[in-house]
Structure formats: C-alpha cells, structure tokens
Amino acid sequence: MNRFSYARADALQDALARHRANPRAAFIAGGTNLVDLMREDVARPAVLVDINRLPLKSIDAAADGGLKIGALVTNSALAYDPAVTARYPLLAKAILAGASAQIRNVATVGGNLLQRTRCYYFYDAGTPCNKREPGSGCPALNGLNRNHAILGASEHCIAVHPSDMCVALAALGATVHLLGPDGARTLPFEQFHRLPGDTPQIDTNLRADELVTAIELPSQGFAAHHAYLKVRDRASYAFALVSAAVGVELDDAGRVVDARCALGGVAHKPWRDPAAEAQLRGQPLTAQNVGDFAAALLRGARARRDNAFKIELAAHVIVRAFGEATQRSFEEAAR
Structure with missing residues (x-):
C-alpha cells in the first residue's frame, strides 16, 4: 500500500x-x-x-474574441455551456463522445489534458514499461498492440493519447495557460503534449512545478462546418480506435479558406499536420483533394502486428469527417 x-x-x-x-x-x-x-x-x-477550491471554474470571453476556460471547469459544464455549443460545437461533441456522464460530471478540463495513456502494459505494474520505469522495455512492441500508435511512435513507446477533448482542442488551435513559481506562461496546444522519442515517461511540456490554469480558444470555432467522428469497439464509453476532429471554413465559391483536422487514437498526442492543411487552402473541396489530404496526414504511418487496419481506417475516418462537416460525400476518396 x-x-x-x-x-x-x-x-x-x-x-x-x-x-x-x-x-x-x-x-x-x-x-x-x-x-x-x-x-x-x-x-x-x-x-x-x-486544488478544487482554486478560482479556476469560470468560462469567460477572451480579449481576442475567443473563450477562456478555467482548468477546473468540468467536462459536463463545458460541453453544455451555451457559448461553447453555439460557437465551438466541435469541442462539445468531442467531450460528449469521450466518457460516461458520471465521469464528465467530475472530470476537469485540466485533468483531461493530463490523462495518462490507457496502454494495457502501462496499467499492469507487473510488466515492464518505459513510461513507468524508463529503460525497462516496451512489451507492446511485440505484444498486444491492436490499440496502439501508427504515427509518431518510437522503439521506446507505441502508446496513444486517450483524450477526445484534446483532439478537438488541437483542431481548434487552442492555447494552454500555465502558472509556476516564475509566473504565468502560455503554450500553443500543439506544443503541450510530446511524442515519446527516447523519453516516453514525459508526456507533456508542463514543467514539474507548474499548474494548468486555463485553456483559451481562438475566435474561429468552425461552427458552420465541423465534425467529430469517433470509431470504437462499442458505442458506449470506449476509447477511440481512430477519431477525427474536422473544422472547415469555405468561401462563397466553395473554396477552402481554412481547414483543420486532428486525429485521435493514432499517436502519443493528437495528430495534426498544418502543412497538409495548408495544401487545402484556396482549393475546392473535392474528393481528390480530400483524399490527397488524408494521404498526406497519414504519411509515415507504421503498422505493428495487430494494428495495420488503423491506417486504412484512419483514411476512411478523415474522408467521412470532411463529408459530415460539409454535408457532402467524398467516400470515393477513401477507396
């Protein structure tokens, strides 16, 4: 004990x-x-x-027209907040896909960011695990790895980040507010979580003496064209095999002004590639362009013994999510 x-x-x-x-x-x-x-x-x-008594439970307007969410706001409060459902429905949908109502009622925004992986071996203290004991090995490499990473992994760890909320925050381009002994600082969301490399025991770039105080959302919430699509083994309270958070802004001619796509269930952090997104800007949203984007986002994907299906599945999820976001069908792009 x-x-x-x-x-x-x-x-x-x-x-x-x-x-x-x-x-x-x-x-x-x-x-x-x-x-x-x-x-x-x-x-x-x-x-x-x-820290439940700290003044971190409010949802307030941010200076640049966005929204600032205290780290102690519960997942339920955030998902049902009127400003979030109206301006950031992508975030609300991701949260509601993520856990049971009982968990959402007590789980906090800050805690959601800091979830540890749900890898079987990490949770089994009787097995080696580089995340628990650096240098002890990673049994998932040659063991049960159906749920494990296809992107951004290393020979030290192939676990995936479990959060749904974080996938939406990555797509939205949120900012993380931190407080430590040296004062306050911010991190772009894409810099908050780390890939495993040779230090898989370090999940984030949060310093050991810092506290997450808030998440800030930008003014653009992709309320008109968005989708959160999650594929899992069962419909109720299961972690994603693959998920996609998509937000699209189109001009009057149907060309892409901005497009965001983050994947969950495929890497040690929500997986996003701004360079691949940039290729869509100024282009019509066609099946060919969506398919090319999916290929670019999945470039470098590497399968293990049990999870090769995730690569094809991820391509289909991306295409389907763009279709749901724009109420169109691009299914031929995934074939």
Missing part, C-alpha cells in the same frame, strides 16, 4: 508552494485518472494537493 498525505490549497500560490515542497506531490481535482493510477500502483504520490 502506498501511504500519502493530503492537503487542500486555498489559493494558487498556496497550491504551488505545497506542490513544490515535495518532489512526489501531485495535484488532484476530479481524480478520474489519477485515482485509477493509484489503485493500480502505477502512480505513487507522497502528497495529494487538492
């Missing part, structure tokens, strides 16, 4: 100070992932710093 102490922070600086006082401290809010990890003996914090 892992013994730990518990402290409740009443202010931001109090939370940071309590966390900084012990190198094995962990912040806890909803606890929907951390408590699971503690039960499985994967996470062994010495101190839990409860």
Whole structure:
C-alpha cells in the first residue's frame, strides 16, 4: 500500500508552494485518472494537493474574441455551456463522445489534458514499461498492440493519447495557460503534449512545478462546418480506435479558406499536420483533394502486428469527417 498525505490549497500560490515542497506531490481535482493510477500502483504520490477550491471554474470571453476556460471547469459544464455549443460545437461533441456522464460530471478540463495513456502494459505494474520505469522495455512492441500508435511512435513507446477533448482542442488551435513559481506562461496546444522519442515517461511540456490554469480558444470555432467522428469497439464509453476532429471554413465559391483536422487514437498526442492543411487552402473541396489530404496526414504511418487496419481506417475516418462537416460525400476518396 502506498501511504500519502493530503492537503487542500486555498489559493494558487498556496497550491504551488505545497506542490513544490515535495518532489512526489501531485495535484488532484476530479481524480478520474489519477485515482485509477493509484489503485493500480502505477502512480505513487507522497502528497495529494487538492486544488478544487482554486478560482479556476469560470468560462469567460477572451480579449481576442475567443473563450477562456478555467482548468477546473468540468467536462459536463463545458460541453453544455451555451457559448461553447453555439460557437465551438466541435469541442462539445468531442467531450460528449469521450466518457460516461458520471465521469464528465467530475472530470476537469485540466485533468483531461493530463490523462495518462490507457496502454494495457502501462496499467499492469507487473510488466515492464518505459513510461513507468524508463529503460525497462516496451512489451507492446511485440505484444498486444491492436490499440496502439501508427504515427509518431518510437522503439521506446507505441502508446496513444486517450483524450477526445484534446483532439478537438488541437483542431481548434487552442492555447494552454500555465502558472509556476516564475509566473504565468502560455503554450500553443500543439506544443503541450510530446511524442515519446527516447523519453516516453514525459508526456507533456508542463514543467514539474507548474499548474494548468486555463485553456483559451481562438475566435474561429468552425461552427458552420465541423465534425467529430469517433470509431470504437462499442458505442458506449470506449476509447477511440481512430477519431477525427474536422473544422472547415469555405468561401462563397466553395473554396477552402481554412481547414483543420486532428486525429485521435493514432499517436502519443493528437495528430495534426498544418502543412497538409495548408495544401487545402484556396482549393475546392473535392474528393481528390480530400483524399490527397488524408494521404498526406497519414504519411509515415507504421503498422505493428495487430494494428495495420488503423491506417486504412484512419483514411476512411478523415474522408467521412470532411463529408459530415460539409454535408457532402467524398467516400470515393477513401477507396
């Protein structure tokens, strides 16, 4: 049994100070992932710093016309917020695809960003895992890897990021607000999560002494043309085999002004390629162009023993999501 102490922070600086006082401290809010990890003996914090009293529960207008979401806003509150459903329905749909209502009622925005992978081997403390014990090995490489990464993986880790919400945030181009002993800073969402490389135990670019305080959404929410498509083994409360968050802005002639597409279930982080998206700008949204985009986004995909199907599946998901976003059919592009 892992013994730990518990402290409740009443202010931001109090939370940071309590966390900084012990190198094995962990912040806890909803606890929907951390408590699971503690039960499985994967996470062994010495101190839990409860941050639920901190003033991070509001959803406010941002200076540039976007929306600033406090890190302690629950997933349910965010998904049903009138400003989110009207201006950022892509985000609302991704959240509602992500978990049971009971979990959404307590899971927080900040915690969602910091979810650990759901790899079988990571959760099994009796097996080696480079994420738990760097240098011990990755059994998934030659083991059960049906759910594992086809993009951005390394020989040290082929796990995938489990969040649905994060896929939509990546597509929207959100910004993460952080606070540490040296003050506040921001990170573009695409720089928040890391690929495994040779340090798979480090999931994010959040510093050890920092706290996520908010997520900021840009003014463009792709409310008119968007889709979140998630393929999973069962329709209720399952992680994505492949998911796609798509947002498209079209001009009066039907040409692409802007297009975003992020994939989930395929990599250690939500997978997005701005260079591939740029190829669509100024172009009509045809089956050929959508198919070419899917090929570009999946360039470099590498299959393992059990997950080769994910490459073809991802291509179909991308094409179908663009079709849903624009109420058209591009299915021939995936054949």
